[in-house]
Amino acid sequence: MDDERVKTSSLVWSLVGFVATIGLSLGAYTVGQRMSGVSGEALAGGAAEGQATQVSVNGGELFALSCAGCHGAKAEGGVGPNLAVTKSWALPVFSEAVLHGQAEGRTLSSIMPHFADTGLSGEPATPAQIEAIHNFIKSL
Ligand code: HEC
Numbered sequence: 576m577d578d579e580r581v582k583t584s585s586l587v588w589s590l591v592g593f594v595a596t597i598g599l600s601l602g603a604y605t606v607g608q609r610m611s612g613v614s615g616e617a618l619a620g621g622a623a624e625g626q627a628t629q630v631s632v633n634g635g636e637l638f639a640l641s642c643a644g645c646h647g648a649k650a651e652g653g654v655g656p657n658l659a660v661t662k663s664w665a666l667p668v669f670s671e672a673v674l675h676g677q678a679e680g681r682t683l684s685s686i687m688p689h690f691a692d693t694g695l696s697g698e699p700a701t702p703a704q705i706e707a708i709h710n711f712i713k714s715l
Contacts, residue, residue: 632704634711641695642708645686650712655687662713670705 639648642655650658661669664679672678674691690700 632701632707634704634707634709634714637695637704637708638711641690649715658712659715661709662715664709666706666709669709670702673705673708674700 638650642650645653645655646658647653652658661672664672668679672683672687674689676683676685676687676689690705694700695704
């Protein structure tokens with residue numbers, strides 16, 4: 576009888592452990608997905624410079640997925656700094672910071688990813704995407 580109880584309770588605990596593990600992995604997976612960038616759909620549209628095509632790149636979405644985790648949903652700052660100052664940056668300066676971690680001659684902390692290496696959502700980041708993100712920040 577006691578044996579049976581011990582067995583049952585250890586079975587219950589291993590189930591609890593199992594369920595908790597799945598829960599944690601799912602959580603990590605979801606965060607990983609969010610950190611890794613935009614959905615394939617937004618990328619699939621292609622980016623025609625300066626033309627109003629169907630959603631090619633969505634700066635807000637890209638920012639939410641790839642930047643907001645560190646810079647805050649409104650670029651107000653978090654792990655990374657408030658990005659308001661970058662509104663006045665020329666696009667090439669902004670791109671250099673985002674792609675290569677160089678801002679106005681300064682090497683940014685390695686906490687800031689080099690998106691030229693990591694890509695956005697696993698695809699190489701395109702100039703149109705960087706511009707869309709910059710425009711999104713400017714619109715805040
Ligand atoms: C893992 C956290 C993290 C993510 C994700 C991240 N950043 Fe950063 N970012 C930082 C940190 C930390 C700094 C500050 C580095 C420093 O000052 O040395 C920074 C600095 C910057 C700067 C320079 C700001 C300045 O005033 O010098 C820009 C621009 C920037 N990030 C844009 C972005 C954009 C756009 C994205 C998304 C595509 C992004 N970051 C994603 C952490 C992050």
